[in-house]
Amino acid sequence: MPKTLIGADVGGTKTAVAVSEDGKILGRADGPGGAVRPGRALVAATTITEVVRRAMSAAGRLTADVMVVGAAGAGREPEREELRKALRAENIASNVVVTTDIDIALAAAFQDGPGIVVSAGTGSVAVGRDKAGRRHRIGGYGWQMGDEGSGYAIGRAALGAVSRAVDARSPKTALSERVLQVTRSGDFDSLVRWAATASPAEVAALAPHVLSVAADGDQLARGIVDYAARELSQLAICLLPKMELTPPVPVAVTGGLLAPDQPLRKTLLAKLAEEPAFQTTDTPVDAVMGALRLAATASNSA
Numbered sequence: 001m002p003k004t005l006i007g008a009d010v011g012g013t014k015t016a017v018a019v020s021e022d023g024k025i026l027g028r029a030d031g032p033g034g035a036v037r038p039g040r041a042l043v044a045a046t047t048i049t050e051v052v053r054r055a056m057s058a059a060g061r062l063t064a065d066v067m068v069v070g071a072a073g074a075g076r077e078p079e080r081e082e083l084r085k086a087l088r089a090e091n092i093a094s095n096v097v098v099t100t101d102i103d104i105a106l107a108a109a110f111q112d113g114p115g116i117v118v119s120a121g122t123g124s125v126a127v128g129r130d131k132a133g134r135r136h137r138i139g140g141y142g143w144q145m146g147d148e149g150s151g152y153a154i155g156r157a158a159l160g161a162v163s164r165a166v167d168a169r170s171p172k173t174a175l176s177e178r179v180l181q182v183t184r185s186g187d188f189d190s191l192v193r194w195a196a197t198a199s200p201a202e203v204a205a206l207a208p209h210v211l212s213v214a215a216d217g218d219q220l221a222r223g224i225v226d227y228a229a230r231e232l233s234q235l236a237i238c239l240l241p242k243m244e245l246t247p248p249v250p251v252a253v254t255g256g257l258l259a260p261d262q263p264l265r266k267t268l269l270a271k272l273a274e275e276p277a278f279q280t281t282d283t284p285v286d287a288v289m290g291a292l293r294l295a296a297t298a299s300n301s302a
Contacts, residue, residue: 003299004064006055006093007291008048009101010034010071012122013151013201013256015051018288019059023296027058028288033122033201036073036083044071045086052092067093068295070104070287072123075140097298101287102127102254103135108290109252109281114245116278117285118236118268120228121255122204124150126235128243136242139235143200149231151204151257157224158210159195159203162188165220173220174213182209211263229267233275240277248279260284 002021009016013033019026031054034047048069056062069087074080084098102125105117116128124147125140143152162179164170166188183198183206185191195203214221236251243249251272258265272280 003066004059004061005292005295005299006052006064006067007104007288007293007295008052008067008069008071009104009287009291010036010044010048010069011101011256012072013204014121015048016288017048017051017055018292019055019061019064020292026060027055029055029058034071035122036071036079038079041079041082041086044073044083045090048087049090049092056092063091064093066095066097066295066299068097068099068104068291068298070099070101070291070294072101072121073142074098074100075125075137095298097294099294100127102137102140104290104294105252105254105285105287106135106290107293108287109254109283109285110250111293113250114243115250115252116236116239116243118232118251118253118258118272119255120150120232120253120257120264120268122151122201123147124153124232124235124255126232126239128239128249130243130245136239138239138242143203149228149235151207152200153231154210154224154228154257155203155206157227158206158221159191161220161224162191171220174216174218175210175221178209178213179206182206207257208262211257215263225264225267229264229271232268233271236272236278237275247277249277251278251280252283252285253280254285254287 012035015031015034018028031051034044036044080098087096118126128136162176183194214225
């Protein structure tokens with residue numbers, strides 16, 4: 001009898017799930033982000049479970065044999081174990097494996113081979129795998145301590161550009177009107193109040209608008225995007241010495257900000273291509289398929 005597998009890619013703003021049997025996708029579903037926060041695994045598990053059950057319903061299945069969840073914020077064992085226990089309690093699958101969103105991206109991009117994946121969504125991180133299968137990581141420390149080049153960093157930079165423009169500390173920018181519009185702020189004072197209570201995900205949601213304004217030619221917005229691309233490229237550059245790989249090292253990019261239709265993807269790939277040690281690929285990384293690949297491996301070894 002074929003085994004039912006679930007793969008879940010859980011980010012800060014989006015959760016994507018697929019259900020498969022014998023390599024055939026039976027159902028998919030998308031939902032809100034369910035990134036793990038210390039001490040809040042139950043909240044994440046509730047969000048993930050809702051999306052998984054919709055995918056299972058589309059597949060016509062009630063339970064699965066193996067579920068692999070790659071979640072942002074699950075880079076450390078305490079968070080992984082907390083989420084694993086919470087998901088096991090939902091009785092969705094007989095075997096529940098929790099890893100990071102970047103680990104499933106590695107599996108999608110390079111299968112079992114070496115390479116580096118740079119990810120940028122609400123947060124940012126780079127993870128590499130060497131020839132011995134060892135994983136190496138740089139970044140991914142959260143919006144308080146890092147996440148350079150991420151959606152949050154871009155959104156925060158836009159808010160800073162708007163405030164400086166109001167004070168005439170920097171040139172006027174089209175970001176001012178756009179940010180007021182998307183945050184539904186009637187004036188600058190209202191924006192200050194919005195920013196005081198905005199969550200990291202809400203700040204990160206400004207990033208696509210910054211990219212749009214940059215594409216229209218606004219110099220401040222273009223500077224923010226270019227700086228973000230440099231920061232993301234530095235994640236891969238600084239990770240390279242840890243890898244002990246002979247160049248060229250394959251590099252892939254993934255995450256909501258680096259989707260095929262996102263202008264930041266093109267900018268980042270261009271910067272990475274300037275490094276002779278890297279061999280970049282423009283092939284989209286479907287992290288959900290990476291999760292299903294890991295689920296198949298776990299199923300075969302059970």
